[in-house]
Amino acid sequence: MNDKTAVERDDVVSMIASLGDRSVSEVGDRIDSLQLAWLVNQAEQRYGVEIDLNDGQYARMSTVDGAVEVLREAIAAVPR
Template sequence: MREKPAVARDDVVAMIASLGDRSVDEVGDRVDSMQLAWLMHQVEQRYGVEIELNDGQYARMSTVDGAVEVLREAITAVPHE
């Protein structure tokens, strides 16, 4: 069984910034629906997981810090080989 990856705030900001090829300094604290969809895709690709979230978890991801918290919880819950 391999160790589960940690999701760092800097990584989340960098993934959001890659949408539209922006610098990390241009990423605000709010996460809109387009950024959220992009972020979910990026996380699943980077960490090799499929994440299933409920409406409450999606609602908590309206900020970068909220997204980091939910993603940490979700990836921890995914079984790893």
């Protein structure tokens, strides 16, 4: 995607990797609760939005691919 607000898999992996200053190759597919909190915070900063997620959305973010989908939806839903 060319949109600056479009969330890509590489973006999510790089944001997770920045927790603990790891390389992207060290990031697995599963996301734990600490990584999830960090990821949402980083996405809010990166995309300049406040992300308000419900329990179902958080549950879907247990993997990198799930996080990409949820973040895309949540950021697209924020009025510009």
